[in-house]
Amino acid sequence: MEKTVKEALKEIVGEENFTDSLIDLIAYAKDASEHQHRPEAAVWPIRTDQVSAIMKLATREEFPVIPRGAGTSLAGLAVPEKGGLILDLGRMDRIIDINIEDRLAVVQPGVIYAELDRALSPHGFFFPPDPASGSVCTLGGNVATNAGGIKGAKYGTTKDYVLALEVVLPDGRILHTGSKCMKSVSGYDLTKLFVGSEGTIGVITEITFKINPKPPVTSTAMATFETLEDGGQAISEIMYSGIIPSALELVDRQSLKAINENTDLQLPEVEIMLVAETDGYTKEETEFQMKTIMEIFRKNNATMVKHADESKGGAAALWTARKSAYGVMARINNNLIVEDLAVPMSKVPEMLRAISDLAKKYDLQIPTVGHAGDGNLHPVVSFDGTDPDQVRRVEEASEELFKKVIELGGTLTGEHGIGLAKIPFMHLEHDETSMDIMRSLKRLFDPKNILNPGKMGLEA
Numbered sequence: 001m002e003k004t005v006k007e008a009l010k011e012i013v014g015e016e017n018f019t020d021s022l023i024d025l026i027a028y029a030k031d032a033s034e035h036q037h038r039p040e041a042a043v044w045p046i047r048t049d050q051v052s053a054i055m056k057l058a059t060r061e062e063f064p065v066i067p068r069g070a071g072t073s074l075a076g077l078a079v080p081e082k083g084g085l086i087l088d089l090g091r092m093d094r095i096i097d098i099n100i101e102d103r104l105a106v107v108q109p110g111v112i113y114a115e116l117d118r119a120l121s122p123h124g125f126f127f128p129p130d131p132a133s134g135s136v137c138t139l140g141g142n143v144a145t146n147a148g149g150i151k152g153a154k155y156g157t158t159k160d161y162v163l164a165l166e167v168v169l170p171d172g173r174i175l176h177t178g179s180k181c182m183k184s185v186s187g188y189d190l191t192k193l194f195v196g197s198e199g200t201i202g203v204i205t206e207i208t209f210k211i212n213p214k215p216p217v218t219s220t221a222m223a224t225f226e227t228l229e230d231g232g233q234a235i236s237e238i239m240y241s242g243i244i245p246s247a248l249e250l251v252d253r254q255s256l257k258a259i260n261e262n263t264d265l266q267l268p269e270v271e272i273m274l275v276a277e278t279d280g281y282t283k284e285e286t287e288f289q290m291k292t293i294m295e296i297f298r299k300n301n302a303t304m305v306k307h308a309d310e311s312k313g314g315a316a317a318l319w320t321a322r323k324s325a326y327g328v329m330a331r332i333n334n335n336l337i338v339e340d341l342a343v344p345m346s347k348v349p350e351m352l353r354a355i356s357d358l359a360k361k362y363d364l365q366i367p368t369v370g371h372a373g374d375g376n377l378h379p380v381v382s383f384d385g386t387d388p389d390q391v392r393r394v395e396e397a398s399e400e401l402f403k404k405v406i407e408l409g410g411t412l413t414g415e416h417g418i419g420l421a422k423i424p425f426m427h428l429e430h431d432e433t434s435m436d437i438m439r440s441l442k443r444l445f446d447p448k449n450i451l452n453p454g455k456m457g458l459e460a
């Protein structure tokens, strides 16, 4: 990047909001994935007009710009594959408005997910997507990745809550999409086009979310199963029983083993453990739903069914077990790839079996956790990246994994996105016509290919 360009950037954001120091650039070379590429500079804009001026400069001088939230992407979405400028939105972090009458929250992109949830709580409202990274990831990142979480089966994902956006386009123009109405079919749905677009077609500078009243009562239970088939059948039966759990999470044997080795939770090391949560407005309603779920657990040969005692923190302990999974798996080996896939719910047992077979075939450890209620699984591949043979086995296993996903009618990613990690598999899911349309859209918005270039397989 030319010195004159760096000076122009300082003019736009101020000297204190610009960096090209090596230590900062090394930090910005990574997100939470295994990918690494160093940028040439980074800026922290605080206003939309600054973002617009930066994009105008980038279009004129033709340097890459990578929008960035908290950098928690697990698929290489936020790393600057072609160098250029990191546009860190973290200082645009104001909750602009919480409007309970209209069920809306208007925020800047750098607001942390958990901060919005905290601000909504006194009003008895919540923002449901609930990614496991919610204490650190930003709402701009959540929109750009269409983040989801443990409440997906009942409450959907981020896309179900985005009503309107302010977006700065690659040429610097400012676009307003959507409206503050709960319903609108006015023109093409440009809002949804930006949800999950991974920072490739515009920089999100303001978001209007729909928010939900928070059901005050929850109930939690866990069950263990000695076979994948029993656990899988229980998942299916719950999901067509008429009850929609607010969460239905699974943890497999290898994950339980890893959790036990690194915590004092002493979980039973069974083939599959399920944790279910129901929510509602009265205890009766919530317990009625949970009773149905526990009956289904028992009918499908659960070896243990335990209803958590909320008053003794039992539910919190169960969620700690589930949520500690990534942390403890990171200790298994030097490198970790948190995979992300989704299959139709009825195919969950077959997918789990295939993952277990791949682990044996390639002699790898692949503990798996997942959102069983919406078929979204996270096989976690741990390996030693300094060993070329292990790296080769991981690559071969990944290819076979995603072929199986597509064969089962699944999708390459339920919530983490394509980024750099899934580019080699895009052709498995998307035919040439859909790739052609996606590339045309990218060219329409970003003819000079300056915004987060090299992602999503749009250049092939």
Ligand SMILES: Cc1cc2nc3c(=O)[nH]c(=O)nc-3n(C[C@H](O)[C@H](O)[C@H](O)COP(=O)(O)OP(=O)(O)OC[C@H]3O[C@@H](n4cnc5c(N)ncnc54)[C@H](O)[C@@H]3O)c2cc1C
Residues within 6 Å of the ligand: 031, 032, 066, 067, 068, 069, 070, 071, 072, 073, 074, 077, 078, 089, 109, 130, 131, 132, 133, 136, 137, 138, 139, 140, 141, 142, 143, 144, 145, 146, 147, 148, 149, 150, 198, 199, 200, 202, 203, 204, 205, 326, 415, 416, 452
């Ligand atoms: C421990 C852990 C647990 C996780 N659990 C979940 C989970 O349960 N569910 C889930 O969905 N994800 C999960 N993730 C992945 C990640 O947290 C999400 O993808 C999250 O939405 C990324 O937010 P971020 O602020 O970190 O964005 P970043 O990682 O900084 O960026 C992600 C993408 O969004 C783009 N982007 C960011 N801000 C903007 C903006 N303002 N305008 C345009 N583009 C932008 C970037 O260019 C990039 O392409 C997890 C990650 C970790 C490390």
